[in-house]
Amino acid sequence: MKYTLRQLEVFLATAHYQNLTQAAASLSMSQSAASSALRELEDQFDVQLFDRLGKRLRINEVGRGIRPLAQSLLDQAAELELALRQHQDAGHLSVGATLSIGNYLAVEIMARYLQEQPGARVVLDVANTENIVARLMNFELDIGLIEGEVNHPELDILPWRKDELVVFAAPDHPLAGRSALSDADLCQQEWIVRERGSGTRQHFDWAMHGLLPELRIKLELQHTEAIKRAVEAGLGVGCLSAVTLVDAFRRGSLVPLPVPQRDFHRWFYFAIPRNKFQGPGLQRWMALCRQAVPT
Known part of the structure; x- marks a missing residue:
């Protein structure tokens, strides 16, 4: 294997911040170490993942294509690490929910999830559909519970409840x-x-x-x-x-x-970044959401 998980972390952090200094700081690395990791990743495969605009790095078409795959791989690595350390089937989640869902449905679902998984942690971000979609596209959330119609090539939109x-x-x-x-x-x-x-x-x-x-x-x-x-x-x-x-x-x-x-x-929907690894925690969260649908 020519690449390392650390190189992928640097790539994803740089894509997020569009600035190598901020990316390095978020990973507790020096700027030179982060720059070397990114350069090595590009050199190993003879590709350029970012367009350089002064000190700012803007992800290009090649980078956008591999970004969800890199994120999925790191998600799986995190699930493996969690399983090895804590021996639990479901772990931490970052959930985005629109206001109607977040304030009236998601809290009860979160309570049931945490009761089942005592060592888990759920971060619930409540905002409107537009903001939730933006955070999903920036890989800041594992899943969105949304109430707006969305058609985006990089998101899987799945019906949840009427x-x-x-x-x-x-x-x-x-x-x-x-x-x-x-x-x-x-x-x-x-x-x-x-x-x-x-x-x-x-x-x-x-x-x-x-x-x-x-x-x-x-x-x-x-x-x-x-x-x-x-x-x-x-x-x-x-x-x-x-x-x-x-x-x-x-x-x-x-x-x-x-x-x-x-x-x-209308419908409420699950919104998930396409190609995202759906670990046991995310699968269990979706199952609890479906169970909460009134008959």
């Missing part, structure tokens, strides 16, 4: 109690919705096709709870995932508004 958006209002809203809202009713309301880049906003826009230019968007907020509080205060109507509204509907602080002519059904 979901739907629900239009809602405060119980004293003039439309509360109506059996159905028309498109004209929707255009007359002031809306409080998620920000662009979120999966919820993406599907809201799709569901409202043909009406978007006429909708009165009053507020765009990043946090689900902020939207619910604003709607409770009578500032307008909202539209969020059904999983985020269960408690509010049960308490009666918010009420659903039926909109039968609009399709609010």
Whole structure:
């Protein structure tokens, strides 16, 4: 074997930071040692993995092609090291989850995973779909639990569970109690919705096709709870995932508004970097996610 795992670590760190000094520091190496490792890797195979722009290194097409393979190999090496050291089947995970999933589903799944694997550690990063995808592409996460439609050649997108958006209002809203809202009713309301880049906003826009230019968007907020509080205060109507509204509907602080002519059904997805090694920890996490789907 002509390459070493250390050379691959230097390659991946340089691809991440696009700067050899920062890459070396992240690996507790001197810059000269990191530079030598990268140069040796390129020389051994007579390839150039980065375009040099002054002190900045930008990964090129050849580097992008081998990056997921190198990451997968290091992931497998880490799994082997963990098994040898701790003798456990499932280990540490870095999970990204969109806000609706992270705040209302992922924590319970994480609790079950940690109960099964007492020595494991799960880092949960909650952000919108756009940010989760960016972190997956930079190999900062093992898996993403997302609610937006994504089509990316370097990601595997797997259906997880069905979901739907629900239009809602405060119980004293003039439309509360109506059996159905028309498109004209929707255009007359002031809306409080998620920000662009979120999966919820993406599907809201799709569901409202043909009406978007006429909708009165009053507020765009990043946090689900902020939207619910604003709607409770009578500032307008909202539209969020059904999983985020269960408690509010049960308490009666918010009420659903039926909109039968609009399709609010969608899916939640697993997003995984293509060619990523799926160790026992990741496989068990996905199994627990599927078990959490209500019947």
